[in-house]
Amino acid sequence: xxxxxxxxxxNKEGLVPLAEGLLEAGYHLISSGxxxxxxxxxGLPVTKVAEHTGAPEILGGRVKTxxxxxxxxxxxxxxxxxxxxxxxxxxxxxxxxxxxxxxxFRETVADPAxxxxxxxxxxxxxxxxxxxxxxxxxxxxxxxxxxxQYDAFLAALRAGEVDEGLRRELALAAFEHTASYDAAIxxxxxxxxxxxxxxxxxxxxxxxxxxxxxxxLPPRQSLRYGENPHQPSLWFGLGDAGWGAARQIQGKELSYxxxxxxxAALATVREFGYGSGAQPAAVVVKHTNPCGVAVGSGCANxxxxxxxxxxLSAFGGIVALNTPVDRAAAxxxxxxxxxxxxxxxxxxxxxxxxAAKANLRLLDLDAGAIARAxxxxxxxxxxxxxxxxxxxxxxxxxxxxxxxxxxPEIETFDDLRFAWKLVRHVRSNAIVVAHQGQSLGxxxxxxxxxxxxxxxxxxxxxxxxxxxxxSDGFFPFxxxxxxxxxxxxxxxxxxxxxxxxxxxxxxxxxxxxxMVVTGRRHFLH
Numbered sequence: 208x209x210x211x212x213x214x215x216x217x218n219k220e221g222l223v224p225l226a227e228g229l230l231e232a233g234y235h236l237i238s239s240g241x242x243x244x245x246x247x248x249x250g251l252p253v254t255k256v257a258e259h260t261g262a263p264e265i266l267g268g269r270v271k272t273x274x275x276x277x278x279x280x281x282x283x284x285x286x287x288x289x290x291x292x293x294x295x296x297x298x299x300x301x302x303x304x305x306x307x308x309x310x311x312f313r314e315t316v317a318d319p320a321x322x323x324x325x326x327x328x329x330x331x332x333x334x335x336x337x338x339x340x341x342x343x344x345x346x347x348x349x350x351x352x353x354x355x356q357y358d359a360f361l362a363a364l365r366a367g368e369v370d371e372g373l374r375r376e377l378a379l380a381a382f383e384h385t386a387s388y389d390a391a392i393x394x395x396x397x398x399x400x401x402x403x404x405x406x407x408x409x410x411x412x413x414x415x416x417x418x419x420x421x422x423x424l425p426p427r428q429s430l431r432y433g434e435n436p437h438q439p440s441l442w443f444g445l446g447d448a449g450w451g452a453a454r455q456i457q458g459k460e461l462s463y464x465x466x467x468x469x470x471a472a473l474a475t476v477r478e479f480g481y482g483s484g485a486q487p488a489a490v491v492v493k494h495t496n497p498c499g500v501a502v503g504s505g506c507a508n509x510x511x512x513x514x515x516x517x518x519l520s521a522f523g524g525i526v527a528l529n530t531p532v533d534r535a536a537a538x539x540x541x542x543x544x545x546x547x548x549x550x551x552x553x554x555x556x557x558x559x560x561x562a563a564k565a566n567l568r569l570l571d572l573d574a575g576a577i578a579r580a581x582x583x584x585x586x587x588x589x590x591x592x593x594x595x596x597x598x599x600x601x602x603x604x605x606x607x608x609x610x611x612x613x614x615p616e617i618e619t620f621d622d623l624r625f626a627w628k629l630v631r632h633v634r635s636n637a638i639v640v641a642h643q644g645q646s647l648g649x650x651x652x653x654x655x656x657x658x659x660x661x662x663x664x665x666x667x668x669x670x671x672x673x674x675x676x677x678s679d680g681f682f683p684f685x686x687x688x689x690x691x692x693x694x695x696x697x698x699x700x701x702x703x704x705x706x707x708x709x710x711x712x713x714x715x716x717x718x719x720x721x722m723v724v725t726g727r728r729h730f731l732h
Contacts, residue, residue, distance in 0.1 A: 208300070208301075209233055209235045210301075210304070213237045213238070213302050213304070213305050213337070214236060214238045214242050214253075214307075215240070215242050215256075216308045217334075218308050219245055221357045222354075223249045224357070225306065226246055229361075230252070234304065236252065237253070237259050238253045238255065239255065239271050240268065243255045259276060259300075261276070262274055269332065272333040272334075272337055277302070278340055279294065280301050283344075302348065303347070304348065304350075305340075305350045306350075307351075308334070309338075310329045310334065315329040331388070339381070339382070341381065342377075342379075345381075349373070349377055350378060350381045360373075420592060425443065426443050427442045427443060427446070427451060428442050430442055430463045430466075432462070434464060445579075447576070448576055449579070450469065450572070452573075452575075452579070453549070453570045453571065454570065455568060455569065455571075456558065457567065457568070457569050458565070458566055461547070465525070465547050465568065467495060468493070468494070468525040469525055469547055469549055471632065472490050473549060473572070473577075474599060475490040476527040476529045477599065479502055480529055481577065482529070482573065486529075487502060487504065487505050487508065487528075487530045488501065488502045488503070488509050489503070489527070489529075490513060491514060491524045492526075492527070493525070498516070498521060499520070499521055500516065503644070505530075506528055506530045506533055507536040509530075510526070510539055511539060513526075514543070517646075522544055524546065525548075526549070527548075528549070528551075530551065531553065531557075532550045532552070533556065536557065538560055540567075541560055550571065551573055582597050598731075602624070607726070608726070609721065609722070610703070610715075610724050611716055613715070615723065622644075622675040623721075623723055625641050626640075626677035627700050627725065629677065631731065633649055634651045636650075636652070636659045636678075637652075637659060637731065638659040638660045638662070638663040638664075638677070639676070639677045640663045640664060640666070640670075640674050640676050647670040648662070648664055648668075649662075650662035656683075657690060660676070671694040672694070672695030673695060680701070680702060681704045681708065682705060682711040684710065688715055692718040692719075699715065699720055699722050699723070700722075700723045700725065704724075704726075
């Protein structure tokens with residue numbers, strides 16, 4: 208009896224050459240729907256599934272391959288006598304190769320306006336059933352789920368080496384294929400239901416999540432190592448969103464630490480817009496903390512001011528810009544040792560200028576790729592994962608209050624706004640000193656707030672006179688305010704909410720400082 212192959216694919220790339228190779232190897236072909244039509248149009252002999260099963264397609268094509276003559280042929284163990292007896296008694300032909308890829312569900316729901324019923328109809332039922340059956344019985348059946356597998360399979364078939372090892376590899380890919388497909392469906396449906404619940408609740412707050420967390424993140428690449436050389440590292444990510452959609456123009460491969468720092472730099476620079484219409488801004492990051500941030504009259508001016516904020520720390524840093532890089536900005540970048548630069552584009556002269564720094568990683572990331580990235584943030588802990596919404600919403604000043612006797616002038620309020628946008632991206636305890644759209648001193652990650660303030664103020668030095676100070680958390684005591692006053696700070700912005708807020712407010716009144724409370728904190732751990 209000739210071996211049998213069943214082919215039922217949505218993606219018909221490479222279908223005809225595969226079928227020709229199977230026929231050359233003596234296989235009989237069974238196929239369904241559009242796959243059968245494509246093979247017949249190519250002049251290849253094929254038996255339609257309905258002819259093989261003796262049962263017509265029903266329910267508008269929803270039921271085609273869900274039949275004992277299909278699944279019995281796939282699942283029967285060749286070496287098990289009782290299975291072979293069942294095949295003979297039922298007149299079922301063994302199926303030796305299953306070639307299936309699934310309805311384009313992901314492509315359908317990529318359109319956010321897709322109708323619910325349209326999406327439901329692109330959920331494949333028969334395909335996953337055949338794939339899973341063939342993968343389960345991979346000891347006797349080879350299962351192909353991607354056109355990328357066809358050439359290697361035909362080469363093995365011609366060499367007579369479709370061995371157990373290859374079938375196991377194909378089975379693994381098959382189970383990964385169906386798992387990813389199911390994750391896409393459940394993720395889409397969960398999102399639709401979450402939107403529905405949010406609409407029905409009318410802003411009353413999110414419902415408790417009870418469903419298991421399911422991620423569909425394909426592997427992108429192996430990284431050289433993790434945070435340290437002894438830690439193996441892999442990058443998983445979406446190909447059309449976030450960093451997976453960035454175009455690396457030049458430079459060495461990205462490292463684990465590069466990606467972590469790039470993410471921090473991008474989050475910070477986006478505070479000032481990104482791409483078309485953005486206020487030109489530049490951020491320099493070291494070890495996830497910004498060390499220099501500034502806005503300017505253009506890309507080059509913003510970059511110069513950000514670098515001047517702390518040129519010592521900028522060495523070996525990561526730079527993010529929110530407007531396309533021009534030659535003037537590139538000239539500044541080319542004079543520094545940097546790891547990476549990310550921006551929404553580089554013009555021709557800029558690329559010519561930076562080409563001499565072959566190891567400098569240049570990444571072009573557009574605003575659309577950022578918008579397509581999921582809004583949830585994940586972090587692993589021992590044995591689990593924590594999930595939260597990103598803290599990247601626009602600053603809402605509607606709840607801000609001036610609680611001091613002294614009122615801020617317009618320029619001072621602009622400085623407070625700039626410092627508040629920046630401090631949310633500094634590791635807690637976080638303090639930022641800023642003036643005229645430029646960071647002057649940053650204190651990050653200290654165990655007490657006055658320690659962070661001392662670092663930021665010492666870094667600012669004489670520049671602190673007339674500047675403002677922002678804190679990501681409230682002041683439990685008035686010591687930070689008094690320290691700031693000694694350095695000449697004129698205004699302070701903080702969340703408020705301490706039981707001893709009155710002490711800090713009184714200190715501001717005593718020392719002639721402005722204090723603004725925002726009603727919202729921005730811890731970053």
